[in-house]
Amino acid sequence: MSTHPIDFHPPTEEAPAFLLPKAGTLFAERADRFAVLARDHALSEWLDFLGKISAAQQYAQARLPALPLPDADTLARAQTHGMPPLDPAKRPALWREALRDIANALLPEAPEGASKALNALLAADDARLERLADALLVNGDIQEGDAAELPFIGAALQVVFTQLASQLAVSALQPMDAHNVCPCCGSPAVASVVRLGAAINNLRYLHCSLCNTEWNVARAVCTSCGNDKTVALHQLEGSDGRVRAETCDECHSTLKIVYQDKDPNVDPVADDLATLALDMLIDEAGYQRAGPNLLLIGAHSG
Template identity: 40%
Template sequence: MTSTTTTSQKLLSPEEIAVRAGEQLTFLHLPDAGVFAARAVRLRQLAEGHAMRDFLLFAAELADAQHRALKAGVAVPLPTAEQVEAAASAGLPLLPAETWPRAAVWRESLRSMLQDLTAHLPEGPARSTVRQLADASDEHLETQAGRLLTGVMFGLDMAAAPLLAAGLQLHWVRLAQQTAAAHTGGQLAPFGRIDDPTVCPCCASRPVASVERLGADGARYLACGLCATQWHYVRIKCSHCQSTKGISLQNLVAADAAAAETQPAVQAECCSECGHYLKLMHPARDNGIEPVADDLATLTLDLLVSEEGQQRHGVNLLLLFGEPEDAPPPPGRGH
């Protein structure tokens, strides 16, 4: 249990921190085959005694369905060597979520995943929403996906948004994995550093959180909420405006004395220069941390930091905030 207050922690300046030589660090960590399985395990762990228990358990079932779909080994259309070279030359992400053509396979995989998910859910509103989306027309799925990926809340079906997001996550994880495998050994690596270090170098999405990776001497990586790629980003630096000034950490204050002596595993890194924050996660303090799952489970931290005037920089596609205005029921296929 936590109280509804925060504490501030002042940090050393970047100049006072010995930054490891960049070339000695692995810049990019692509999602592995167990990315969704690990998320499901963590969600169930976090759900115990949590105020959002039902939603976290539903998200765990959704992650399990994503894992089973990923194991199916469905192939997706991949970028050509010319496209790899063009993106690298321009310093741009290769697979930008807003503009990369979505092949029909993403819709087929989404429907298959939803049908699988239905078998693991009890009768109720969630199962009805899953069935309804599975029967939606191609046009509806594409319209909703476009809104979701561009951050347009108007007209977005908020109830179905986590399901759509799961299908898009599945598709972009496949794209990242299969592109890396197909172009390994070529003249240019398909993914690398880009001109804008605040967005994913694979799909140009904003991070869901940042993580101090184990085995990397505490180096900080930003974690993509879409394709699950993690990329190195210097510590004590705003992930929104890139300022190194006015950075502080905000914590939830534990309600009991024993817990208060323990360093929090999830904090909010706040920037007074631009007024944005991103969660910082410490696996060394809790080895089970998974960025998407732990972000969902620390919604209270978002609410409290927001009350202090900070705006969220990170995006969790499974839990969006906005007005679900004028979102009609999805038309069925053939309508």
């Protein structure tokens, strides 16, 4: 592991504070990214299957109708109280339809363990599915037997919340007090990305673990506690620096940063999962991840 000094580039005025997801292409692009990352990787079979989950997410998204957004009163109340407009506790029931679409699309190519989980989800009643969604998004009450099923629950919830976020106007969003909280749905960030582009060159955006919205946060600031003194970046020995872990010695949290200038196709979710070795090193050094990757939760536990 090596440590690098941080380049600090202050945000420019024209840069957008928020980037809403493009639901029509996001999951297909992530599927492509997983396929690239799976090549010559020690976890190639797993990454390949994650790519298939992403492709199934795109299939499920394309079958969704436009979803009902919160009404004007709810949006106004959220603005007044500095709250995100979407609430993961209030899910459109159609997320269960998205889950069934994902399960049916994946079953023909799923490895044995995943097939078992997918069949159990297809057989589950609505109450059980809602309990699993609450465990993931609302109360964290994850039970041991749920582990294999949760990545698929997360995948379906990502589809509906990404669709909802893509339907919102950017004017419905406002910066949150906590850097790590999504201004669109209130979920924690999975990672951040330093983007290339005309107005956003070298700016850092946090990426929502649920709805795929991105929001600008200055570089060299801890996204969990806001401290800018004891933040450091680490990368695996021999790596090209495409993915680094940002650690904070004030609150002992960590979150990864991916860099578009090293590879324009980096994806905060896929590149995060392709660098689990970095998580292990940072975990051994005593830092705690600030946000989950919903395609991983449960997969390596229980």
